[in-house]
Amino acid sequence: MAIRTAEEYMESLKDERVVYFDGKKYNGTTMFEDPILKSGIELCAMDYRVAQMPEYYDLFNEIDDDGTPYAFTFKPPTSSEDLMRRAELIKTLSRVCVGLPGGAKFAGVDSLHALTSVSHRIDAELGTNYSERVELFRKSLKANDSSLVMCMTDVKGDRHLRPHQQSNPDSYVHIVEERPDGIVVSGAKNHITYAPFTNELVVLPCRNMTEKDKAYAVAFAISPGTKGIKLIQAKHDATNLDLIEHPIYGSRYGADAIVVFDNVFIPMERVFLKGEYEYAIEYTAMFTNFHRLSGDSYKIADLEIILGTAKLLSEYMGLENASHIKDKLSWLSFYAETSQALGHCAGQNPIRDEYSGMVYPNPMYSNCTKFFFADNYHAAIKILHDIAGGILSTIPSPKDLYNSETRGLLDKYMAGKAGSSGIARMKALYLARELTDGFRVSGTIHAEGSLYAQKLMFYALAxxxxxxxxxxxxxxxxxxxxxxxxxxxxxxxxxxxxxxx
Ligand SMILES: Cc1cc2nc3c(=O)[nH]c(=O)nc-3n(C[C@H](O)[C@H](O)[C@H](O)COP(=O)(O)OP(=O)(O)OC[C@H]3O[C@@H](n4cnc5c(N)ncnc54)[C@H](O)[C@@H]3O)c2cc1C
Structure with a gap:
């Protein structure tokens, strides 16, 4: 069991989880009946499919001391090589999953690493036993080859108020009751990628806390099938799953969810912070140290696709030697290579955590990478829009490609230079539309932290x-x-x- 098949992973989701999507309610079994939700499950299952393939087996899997194979992602990184291997693994999954983060463990593992690092520090300073609980959690993840997601971003209410000052006390997840064997929590986390398709939700605080916010200083892990949890999914970005019209969103659904905790009981062995408010921000910061590199890694595959689409479109139109087009393509190349180089720099210059012995990506360089990538993304999109031409706005439907009366006309009149295919150009244009849509553009700014969050780090780390x-x-x-x-x-x-x- 230490390495699961995709089928075993999918079977494991069939519990009583409560999933809302597009106005309808599902459970862990019925969600397989909705084609869009199913596409999201299949996206996560790719983690398991790719890990079983002979050509990727050694990248994705590791052998434990007792000879049992397990998913490499669960290994606490102790060297730059470990960090770079994880970056390579994420890039591979992103290449497979059309340039967006793939896999069932993507952000969740970054939270496991944050738990490992910070729990050792809390134990050393306060005499608690959180690191033992984290190790038990890791043991169970390894043994079951579980999927896990990261629940950090609270819904936050009034952004200028601290958690305890909010008019809605559930704006941040918090402890509402303490029992000898566990805690009861309420509140909601937002934007949680792959939440309905996971075995474990890992919940960490998303900000610094004061003594008055004590109840909000809470970290834990729990199955989404637990009583009191409700998952409200993001709307899907494609109107259908046609792979020509929606080469990206027809094949993947990220299901970024609002995760509601309504008086949910968390057993004590799954609680990793309970009121030690000084350490809330430590969990947040350590998670972002790891997650920035994960973000930087999947974006390399995204940029490969953007650059390739721009070049293809320029060639279809016979523009490959136009000087202003070459100039724009050069800038795209600079942008992609610099993003990649900065990401490598973060992984190759790690910092050692004295409490756990783990290493984490260099926070200054990983923040630089995320900021550089996100801050320039709109400029890259502008170039793609420019090169694609007005047809990007006025392109006919792929249904006219399926219609034999219009397919020939479109192939003829959409073709560019001699020998090029009008249909190929249309396919590249549909891709360009999805590459430049609202989800991707706004997601680039905010996913893995909004731009200002990186600026705060530049100032703090300088x-x-x-x-x-x-x-x-x-x-x-x-x-x-x-x-x-x-x-x-x-x-x-x-x-x-x-x-x-
Ligand atoms: C596609 C996608 C996937 C994601 N996946 C996950 C996930 O799996 N798990 C997870 O935990 N999170 C996830 N996130 C959340 C992501 O980390 C947040 O979007 C990001 O941290 C910004 O938070 P927010 O969206 O609440 O922005 P907001 O807080 O609404 O920010 C909006 C603006 O307000 C500013 N602002 C906010 N607070 C203040 C303040 N106090 N003072 C001044 N300015 C302020 C921000 O800088 C920003 O400019 C995801 C986000 C996206 C877009």
Whole structure:
């Protein structure tokens, strides 16, 4: 069982979970009857399908000390190689799943790593036993080859108020009752990708907390089939599952859900934070350290598709030698390569966590990657729109391609340079429409954290003392006290002159 088949994974979802989608209610069995929900399940199942394929087996799987194979994603990373292997695994799944995060463990594993790291620190400082609980949780994940998702983003209500100040106390998930054997929680998390298609919801706080927010400082893991949990799915971005009209959304549904917790009992062995408010932000921050690299990794496959579509469309129209088109394609290439290089930099320059012995991606570089990618995404989309031409807005329906009366006409009149196919151009145009739609464009800004969240990190992580020392050495400022040692110890320059005051 330590490595499941896709069929075993799908079977495991058939419980009493409560799933709302497009005005209808489903459970873990009936959700298979809806074609869109089924496409989401199949998307997650790709994690299991790809992991079983001989050419990917060694990338996706690991052997435990007792010789049992298990999913590599559950291994706490202890080296840069582990981080880069995870990045490669995510990129592979993203390539398979048309440029968006694939797999049943995508963000959930980043939360497992955050739990591992921070629980050790809490235990060391407060004498709690959270890390033992996390290890038990990991053991069960490995043994069952479970899928898991990350529930961090609360619905948050009034963004300027702290959790305890909200007029709706359920704006953040919180403890409503403590029992000897567990806790009872209420509240809701938002945008939770793949939530209806998972075995485990991992819940972490999404911000810093004060003593008055104690009840909101809570972390736990629970099955979505547990009594009191309701999953309200995002609407789907395709009107149908036609793979020509919707090459991306006809094949995948991310099911980003609102997860409602209505007095849900969490057994104590699944509770990883219970009121230790000082550590709430530690869980948030450590999760983002890992998740930024995951985001950076799947986006490489997204960019490959954007670049390829722009180039194909330019060639279909005979524009490949036009200087302004080459200039735009060059920029796209710079954008994609820089995004990839920054992501590699984050994985190759990790930080070691002294409490757990794990390593995590370099937070400055991974935040730089996410920001660079997201901040420039609209510019990339603008280029694709520009190269595609007005037909992107006025393209006929694929139903006219299926109609034998119009297919020939479209093939003839949509064709560009000699020898090119009008149908091929139309397929590339449908892809361009989906690559540039609202879900993708707004999702790029906010998924893995809104732009301002990265800016906060740039400020917090910058070596301001080092930068000031560099400036003071240059301007010969000694009035503020000694210059930091690494700058003070640099060779004197210039050697032939001295500052008089
Ligand atoms: C496609 C997609 C998938 C996602 N998947 C997951 C997932 O699996 N799990 C998960 O936990 N989360 C997930 N997220 C959530 C994602 O991390 C959040 O969207 C992101 O952190 C922003 O939060 P928000 O959407 O609530 O934005 P909002 O809080 O509504 O932000 C809107 C704007 O308000 C600003 N703002 C917010 N609060 C303040 C404040 N106090 N002061 C000043 N400005 C403020 C923001 O900077 C932003 O500009 C996903 C998001 C998307 C789009």
């Amino acid at each position: 070596d301001w003392e080092g930068h000031k020392a560099a400036a003071r050495r240059c301007a010969h400022i000694t009035e503020d006290g000694p210059i930091r040692e690494d700058f003070a110890s640099l060779p004197k320059f210039p050697v032939w002159n001295d500052v008089k005051i």
